[in-house]
Amino acid sequence: MKLKVYNTAIIGGGASGILAGIYLNDKKSIILEKNEILGKKILITGGGRCNLTNNSTLNEYTKSYYNSGNYYRSAFNLFFNKDIIKLLEDNGCKTKVEDDNRVFPVTDSSKTVLDTLIKILDKSNTQYKLNCNVTSITKEENLFIIQYNSKKIKAKNVILATGGNSYPETGSTGDGKNFAVSLGHSKTKNMGGLSPIKIEEQWIKKLQGITLDVSLEFKANKKSIVKDSGSIIFTHKGLSGFVIMNNSMTIEKHLRKNQEVKVNMDLVPEYNYETLDKILQEDFKQHSNQGLKRYLHKYLPKNMVVIFLEQLNINPETILNQVTKKERVKIRDSLKRITLTVTDVLENESRVTNSGIKRKEIDPNSFESKVVPNLYIIGELIEGCGICGGYNLQKAFSTGVLAATTIREAK
Ligand SMILES: Cc1cc2nc3c(=O)[nH]c(=O)nc-3n(C[C@H](O)[C@H](O)[C@H](O)COP(=O)(O)OP(=O)(O)OC[C@H]3O[C@@H](n4cnc5c(N)ncnc54)[C@H](O)[C@@H]3O)c2cc1C
Known part of the structure; x- marks a missing residue:
């Protein structure tokens, strides 16, 4: 049977995958999410209130990811705190700034943030499919073959947005790391953060x-x-x-x-x-x-x-x-x-996973893998985490947007 070929398959519909989907805005691209809903982890962030970003300066940001802040400069230059705030506010989710520049929705409910992001994704051309547990990704010639449930699809690009392995009940069970390793990335030891x-x-x-x-x-x-x-x-x-x-x-x-x-x-x-x-x-x-x-x-x-x-x-x-x-x-x-x-x-x-795919194996100007062409790695799956205060969601949003923009502009 001839397999359907997508431009891009985004594996995982969490914070980073949703933003990548929105910015790809492509009807020949798809998000595959294993849960029955998108963004399950977003619902438990910030004690159920979602500290969605931090309103501090870019300079402050570069100091807020332990020793890796500069790595995200290109991503933040493209899509920063003011951009996620604007995106949400333009679509009806008002935000407020609290102590230490932490930004929350005025409703104090993570669900408002998630519902708004899903609403924006629904307006975009990118499709998504729930209850799709991706179990393997291989590459043949220039196409990826993605297996989920008992089905297979092909894609020219793959964005791995599967998160780390903290709070696995939200769906992030470390699968992305296994996929990346099976495609040629190095193994890393598991280490939680926060x-x-x-x-x-x-x-x-x-x-x-x-x-x-x-x-x-x-x-x-x-x-x-x-x-x-x-x-x-x-x-x-x-x-x-x-x-x-x-x-x-x-x-x-x-x-x-x-x-x-x-x-x-x-x-x-x-x-x-x-x-x-x-x-x-x-x-x-x-x-x-x-x-x-x-x-x-x-x-x-x-x-x-x-x-x-x-x-x-x-x-x-x-x-x-x-x-x-x-x-x-x-x-x-x-x-x-x-x-x-x-x-x-x-x-x-731990709130986040500190270990992930090695930063040196991913190009920070696109989040494309340096090991496997057309494979993109975003969000918490990238080695190294931010401190508390909205920095980890912003990393997920910004890296998702940069990867999607890179793919869109290469078309
Ligand atoms: C309790 C808690 C509170 C937090 N609070 C905050 C906060 O207030 N502010 C902040 O900035 N950060 C916070 N974080 C961290 C933040 O939530 C994460 O860093 C962020 O969600 C990472 O986004 P992501 O898209 O990389 O991964 P995730 O949001 O984990 O999304 C990954 C998605 O991929 C899916 N997936 C995984 N494997 C597969 C597969 N094989 N097939 C299909 N789908 C798959 C998962 O189901 C999941 O939906 C918190 C984390 C926790 C655990």
Whole structure:
């Protein structure tokens, strides 16, 4: 039987694949998506609110992908944060900018972003087919043969937009890497990025769900490896939040060397030791009849105070004038420094995959493979991730648009 020949087959209909489809705008091109819907992962981004991009400058962007920011310059020059915002807004999805330049839809719902992208794709000429699990891609002469379910099609170009392998329940199960390797790309070791961490101290579990702005310093074998500050979230296993996830790859590197990793957290970074000491002494005198538990709400979230005091072996019901000097000093020191032991980086909870197809095997001016002509690799499937804040979706959008534009202009 003669197989149908497409101009381009986009494998995967997530963030990068949808944008590639929109910008290809070609009725002889098709997106093959294994799920029953497009963009399943988009729905869970940003805690269900979709932090779709970051409104910072190109210069800031180049620093936000660990050591690979410059690699995406051509993609960002073609399609940047303002472009995805405009595309969405022109089609009815209004956006807003929050702390740290993070951009969200005004509805605070990822579904609005996904529905809008699908609406735009529907208006374009590119077709898409759901429930198509691609199982192999081979190349014969100048055409790719793509097998999905029990069918086969041919295509002049293939765009691999299958994502990484984090949150595999959304469809990203690492298939793209296997396809690329079978076509001649090098194998890479799996490495997650942006992961929560596991903490040894069990009392931390009682704080699950509490969010706090802290300064922290990670040490490996007693040597400082990371100093940072930001919002953390206590979890059932340890710690999460942007500041934890953004540094998880560094922590992992040291854990893999079997080093002892500790984190010192300053729970009240807005006060230095001396100021805090003075304020505590004065407040304890001035409000001597106030309960300690209530007083400490000044520094810590309400539901954290009792657990914090129990940990210090101080009765939370104590009145300020009953607190001994030794206890006051203990409170001061612990507000300024809580030391915890990091036992693991929770790779299976990582938000993105850091490993992927090697950047040096892909041309950053087109995202065409340097190993296999007419094969394009976009989105999270490209080695290296961005920090939290909308940078990973922007990478997916921008690389998708550049690959599609390259193909369209080559016609
Ligand atoms: C919990 C969570 C929260 C996140 N929050 C944010 C955020 O707020 N902001 C941000 O910038 N980034 C965020 N990210 C990261 C971001 O979602 C990804 O980097 C981005 O979706 C990658 O886009 P992609 O198109 O490369 O891959 P994906 O979005 O993963 O899409 C890949 C698609 O390919 C399909 N596919 C895979 N294999 C096959 C196959 N064999 N056949 C057919 N189809 C296939 C999959 O089903 C999937 O639909 C978050 C990630 C997670 C897990």
